[in-house]
Amino acid sequence: MEKQEIIKTINAFLIDEFELDEAKLTPEANLRDDLEIESLDFVDIVVVIEKEFGFKVKGEEMVNVRNLGDLYNYIIEKVNQKE
Amino acid sequence: MPSWKGKTRGGLLGYKIFVATLKFFGLGVAYFILRFVVFYFYLFAPQSFKHSYRFYNQRLGLSSFSSFFKVYNNYYKFGQILLDKISLMSGFKNNFTFNFDGENYLHEMSTNKTGGLLIGAHVGNWEIAGFLLKRIKAKINIVMYDEEHQKIKQLLDSVYQESVVNIIPIKNDMSHIYTISKCFQNNEIICIHGDRFTEGSKNIEFDFLGKKALFPTGPFYLALKFNVPVTYVFAIKETNKHYHFFATKPKVYNFKGGLKNRDLMLHEMMQDYVNELEKMVKNNPDHWFNFYDFWKN
Numbered sequence: 545m546e547k548q549e550i551i552k553t554i555n556a557f558l559i560d561e562f563e564l565d566e567a568k569l570t571p572e573a574n575l576r577d578d579l580e581i582e583s584l585d586f587v588d589i590v591v592v593i594e595k596e597f598g599f600k601v602k603g604e605e606m607v608n609v610r611n612l613g614d615l616y617n618y619i620i621e622k623v624n625q626k627e
Numbered sequence: 628m629p630s631w632k633g634k635t636r637g638g639l640l641g642y643k644i645f646v647a648t649l650k651f652f653g654l655g656v657a658y659f660i661l662r663f664v665v666f667y668f669y670l671f672a673p674q675s676f677k678h679s680y681r682f683y684n685q686r687l688g689l690s691s692f693s694s695f696f697k698v699y700n701n702y703y704k705f706g707q708i709l710l711d712k713i714s715l716m717s718g719f720k721n722n723f724t725f726n727f728d729g730e731n732y733l734h735e736m737s738t739n740k741t742g743g744l745l746i747g748a749h750v751g752n753w754e755i756a757g758f759l760l761k762r763i764k765a766k767i768n769i770v771m772y773d774e775e776h777q778k779i780k781q782l783l784d785s786v787y788q789e790s791v792v793n794i795i796p797i798k799n800d801m802s803h804i805y806t807i808s809k810c811f812q813n814n815e816i817i818c819i820h821g822d823r824f825t826e827g828s829k830n831i832e833f834d835f836l837g838k839k840a841l842f843p844t845g846p847f848y849l850a851l852k853f854n855v856p857v858t859y860v861f862a863i864k865e866t867n868k869h870y871h872f873f874a875t876k877p878k879v880y881n882f883k884g885g886l887k888n889r890d891l892m893l894h895e896m897m898q899d900y901v902n903e904l905e906k907m908v909k910n911n912p913d914h915w916f917n918f919y920d921f922w923k924n
Contacts, residue, residue, distance in 0.1 A: 563885040580886050582829055583801050584845065584852050587808055604800045 550619050557592050571613030597623055649714050654721060657710050665702045675918035686836040687912055697912065704913045708752045708864055715755060718788040722868060729874030732858055737765035742814035743856040743877055746846050748822040748904050749916040751862040756872050757792035768793045768810050770803060770819040811853040821846040821900055823917065831894060833901045838922045847896045851882040851889065859903045863911050875903055
């Protein structure tokens, strides 16, 4: 799966679920401070990741995900491992 | 910013003495010994004394003289409730009684198979309610910090009987969120406190007892996120052997998503909670168990 495709899928979910402005979705955007996504929202994010990208997310792996770029990279790495 | 680190005060030896006293002599003797222990903390825990004193003097408007006495009563009530909890959870002989305003709401959560969220506060001790409410036919889970000193934890675990409530410890890896999610899927009841947060948590400021104070959004967001009925609950120790539980009428907030909508709904929910909490604290000032500067921000 292409990197751009992964980014597009994640961004589409964030816009749809949280009504976020697309311009805010930069790799540097902090999930909590800039996008106002709370830890509870990770339940939904994990569901989407598992459904769209076909791998199981472990809670401890998400601890270091602080900004959107971290999230993209985490998914890209996992998808590459799977392939 | 005021926050709580997850550990309460008290040494292992103290706990051992109290557990043995409860086991062999009962609550009356334990309460008597508690008087002296409380007096020690009254004299030698200046930080918590300062915060409790200010609570009575500045927030509740009591005189300096009354506030001094109230702090002692406050510590004593706190100690009594800890002893009650150990006694109940260990199955030591006791004859606690209780009455419950709003018990039917919890039965409805069970019979209607909706599950629900019970949001309490560090006012009284809702954990005790879990052990006295065996007649509610739903699994009860309490979400709490689990950072007590390991040796104290081991001691208490060794005397506690099999619990009728399930403790869900709050962890840094957020695994508790997935556990909570599963509990709601099984229509279980979750209890959590709504008046205390740790560093990094999102919070909203409200007028509380005449001054702005911060409250965490996390517990309230649970009800929105999982679309479950939410009720605000309190457990007050009215006499040595009698507890009075309160639960407000449950409300389901039909959250449709979106950050703006989320913030509006959170504000509405939390205002309801703060109003209930304020009423409860004014009626039961000895039961305020937040021993830090709650209003500092």
